[in-house]
Amino acid sequence: MALVRKGSRRISVDGVTYRWTVRRRATYARGLAWRPLAYAVEQDETPGATLLVTTNRPHPSNWLGIPARAVLPAEVATAIRTAQAGGWTPETPGPLFQLDQSDGFTPAG
Template identity: 60%
Template structure:
């Protein structure tokens, strides 16, 4: 499934252009700080398999005031490089590739 162009940001990693997007509004689970923030990445010119990155931070727009850090372009670039090393093929069709970086996330209960 391709990312919508609206709200997607452009990033270049090793000479390849990607687009990434973070949901503006958190899911219900993210809003209650039960699950961490996630974002999606795809190849800008030939979208195929989408990379879904799970962070170890709460969504910044959560309802409980859980403190998190914004997702920075450098975080996205590092996640892309790691996913490529782990076998993500961004131009081939297929199921989303999940990169779990949620170690250390503790849900607020």
């Protein structure tokens, strides 16, 4: 799965450039804050396996008005390093690699 360049952000981690993006519109479950915010990351030059990071907070555009904070580049860099330590190889094609950081998320409702 390749990320769309338009709307994605670039980040350099340990000399390698990646692209990351948060889905602009919340899905139904994320809009109701039943599921936490997630974002995708892939290597920029030679995209291989995509990293999907699940956070522990609601989507910023949830429909319930629950306060949410934005994903910061420092958090993305930390997630990239954590995923690589856990076996993610971003330059090698393969299945989606999921990094679950949702500890502490409480679904609404």
